Every structure is written in structure tokens, then in C-alpha cells.
Amino acid sequence: MSKDRILIANRGEIAIRIMQACRDLGLDFVVVYTKEDEESLHVRLAQEGAKGRRAWRISNYRDPNDIFAVADVAKCTAIHPGYGFFSENFRFARRATLRNRPLVFIGPRWEVIRDLGSKINTKRRARELDIPVIPGSDRPIYNEIEAEELARELFYLQEEQGLRQPSILVKASAGGGGMGIEEVTHLDTFRSVYRRIQNYAKRQFGDEGVLIEQCLRDYHHLEVQLLCSRHGEVVHFGTRNCTIQSTGRQKRVEVAPGFDAGTFEYPFDADRVLRAIVDYSVRLATEVGYDSVGTWEWIVTRDGRPYLLEVNTRIQVENEISARISRIRGKKDPPNLIREQIRTALGERLGYAQKDISFQGTCIELRIVAEDTRRGFAPWCGTITRFEHPEHPWLTVHSHVPRDRPYKIPTEYDPNLALAIVWGEDTPQAQERARRYLSEVVMEGEGPDGGSILVNLDYLRERLDDILQFR
Secondary structure: OOOOEEEEOOOHHHHHHHHHHHHHHOOEEEEEEOHHHOOOHHHHHHHOOOOOOOEEEOOOOOOHHHHHHHHHHOOOOEEEOOOOOOOOOHHHHHHHHHOOOOOEEOOOOHHHHHHHHOHHHHHHHHHHOOOOEOOEOOOOEOOHHHHHHHHHHHHHHHHHOOOOOOOEEEEEOOOOOOOOEEEEOOHHHHHHHHHHHHHHHHHHHOOOOEEEEEOOOOEEEEEEEEEEOOOOOEEEEEEEEEEEEOOOOOEEEEEEOOOOOOOOOOOOOHHHHHHHHHHHHHHHHHHHOOOOEEEEEEEEEOOOOEEEEEEEOOOOOOHHHHHHOEEEOOOOOOOOHHHHHHHHHOOOOOOOOHHHEEEOOEEEEEEEEOEEHHHOOEEOOOEEEEEEOOOOOOEEEEEOOOOOOOEEOOOOOOOEEEEEEEEEOOHHHHHHHHHHHHHHOEEEEEOOOOOEOOOOHHHHHHHHHHOOOOO
16 A cells, blocks of 8 residues: 555645545655645645655646646556545546546545435435435426426325425426525425426526425434445444534534434434434445445434435545544544545455444534625635634644735635534533634634635634534
């Protein structure tokens, strides 16, 4: 494994975390960056202690030709896509592994990314395994009469459940990121909405297929963290709760584990629900031959009903909170899931089983973002002039923002500035420590018009009391 060289095809804090994992494993690596990211800390850190060139400028993180050209020139043997960009692009993964100079793609096999990257296919596979999914279609619908009949059934189902405000979602099946979705609250308006979404889907995506699902309102967004090897080994690192999100469904506060029945009361058996979604996730991973880090996303309603939402076939931003509450064979230090992902991708066995993994405490992740939370979480652009954070044994901060010089936030990317990982022996202690961190961190800056920095620290403080609870 020490002969491998990893191309880190990403930016910012995830690039830094990947290079740290490579160093831990004794692996060489190179990073890429764009003109806008010349001042990013990931570029500077890559060159520290390097005997040769480790940072290569490219035109765009989304240009596969640029990335593969760097891989060839730098004589890389593997590629880590991080999250976003090409991390869940099966065509990129396929090209990496099948080209004349093949690269190990540090992620699942491209066939798995293709199959689970489709929400429709994931839903179909889940139903075959008796895994609960949101009621609705598991294939695109092109016929208006068929669509209206399914809509009628979904309204009837909700009335049987005693829901006061039944509704359904009409979605463009080829869409994503919240695009092409409209809610229907009365059956008599369904046809007009269906036609509108169908026309939109045809214009935007070239496919007029439509999905129809029951609209769920009062729920928590949970995740199950899995790690699988290329030797058929499957383990999980528990659950986490990602319910606190921006209006654009971007996560802001995440907590592991997903519920805490020892601290809060739930109108259902929370521990039973957590066990169920873990068992369901492992069942699907085993069935498809999953072979990397992955996240199974769930929603759990107020009455304790779990529904599989989708599978993310990549490392996620919040992977570390799952790692921080986990211990392998009772070791003091928690595992590093990025490191585990890399070494298993390069062919190693896990070296442990589920029985060797235990869980301890609560961990909270705070995403510090330059945004105006009072104006729909609108991104803020400007220059960070001062960023200081405390040091505590229970705290880890990941950031690409330099602390010794001003940093201009690139407008080309999401204005994420830092991740604060806070661990506590229980949930109240983790909350207390998170509040302490937020009272001690210092972030100053100036906008293009001379105005002061807009960052979401106050919002994070306000939402800490809401974690893990149904309000």
C-alpha cells in the first residue's frame, strides 16, 4: 500500500482530512486547486514537507480531463473524490477504473454507484427486501390517468391513517437538489400540477417521467453510517440525526447517535427504531455487495415509522461524529473513517467485526457558514480577517481558512468555513461544550461594501436546544 499515490480530487476541509489520512497510512498524495482556491489552506498544507510537487492547478474541479491529466503526470495510482463533484458520478468512477492507466477509485464500484445513485432503483430494491420506503411510485410515470389513480390511492391511504392535512409530492424523476418538485393538497388540482411538472421535466432534463410520493411533514432525518470492504465485510458505526437544516435542506447541526432515549422522551420506542434502520441498511448493503463507506438516509415520523430515503455512495461531511462515538475493541482513540475507506479501497480487510465495535457518548457537528440566516440563508461573500478557535481535548475543528492571514471567500463554491466536532460523555455535556465553543470562537470579516461579516454562529446557538427532539 505504501507504493500508492493518491490524487485528492477535491478542495477545502475534506481535501485536508484526506491528506491527513494519507499521511497516517504512509501514502503519498497530490492535490488539485483552481485559481480561486490559491489561498486555501489545503494547498499550503499539501506542500509541507514535500520533496516534490504536490499541488497542481486545474481550471475546474468538475473537469474530468484536467483531473485525469494531473493523475497521469503525477503518476498517481488511486483517486479520492471526497464529497460532491465526482464522488457519486458512476461514469467518472468507471472511467477511472477502465482507462489505459487505471486508477483505484476510492469509493464503491461504479456499478454500485450507478444502481444506488438512482432513487427509483434504490426504492425498488428496498421493496424487494421488505425495507420500508415512502409510499408512492418506484418508477417514472408518463401516463396521466395512471398518475391520477396513484394520487387517489395515496390520499386515501393518508385519510385511513387519520392525517388531517393529507398531501402528495409530484417530482420530476430525473431531477435533483430540490428541483422540479411541487406539493398537491387536493386531488382536484392534481392534473394541472402533474402537467406542469411533466413539461418542466421535459424542458430541463429531457425526460418527462414523474414520481409521486406521499408528503411527510413531521419527521426527523436520520442516517446510518456503514463501512464495507471488498472482501464482503459489512459493519456499521451507528446512527446520526441531521434534522436541523437550512431552508435549502443543507445540514447545519448533526448529532450522533440519532436519538437519545436516556435524555429525551419519544412517542415511540426510539432504541427499537434505531436498531431497525441499522438492520435494514445492513441488509441492503449486503444484498448489493456494497464495498466502501456509505450512508443510508432515513426519515422517521413522529409515530416512529421509518422510511428509507436514499443511499449516499460516498464519504459525508459529518462522518467524524459517527467515528467519535465509536470504539474498536475498546481502544481509547476513535477510528478514522476516511482512513478506513482508503485502506479498504486499496484491498485491505477490515480486521474487525461488528462485535468489536462499541459506542460511547454523544457527538455534535456544527457547520460554520458565511450566510445570512434571516434572509433565507443567503450566502455572504467577503474576506475573513480573523479566525480563532479554542483548543480542548473534546474539540476538533476542520477548516481550510488560514488563521495567519486574510482569506477571501470564493464565490464559486458554497461558503462553508469550518466544522466543529464536539464530543461529550452524554448529550447534555455535548450541548454544554458546543455552547462553550460557540462562545469562544472568534470570526471577523468585511464584506465588499465595507459591512461586517455575516456568519451563522447565532443560528447555531439558537438551535442547540432543539437537537434530537420532536418539537
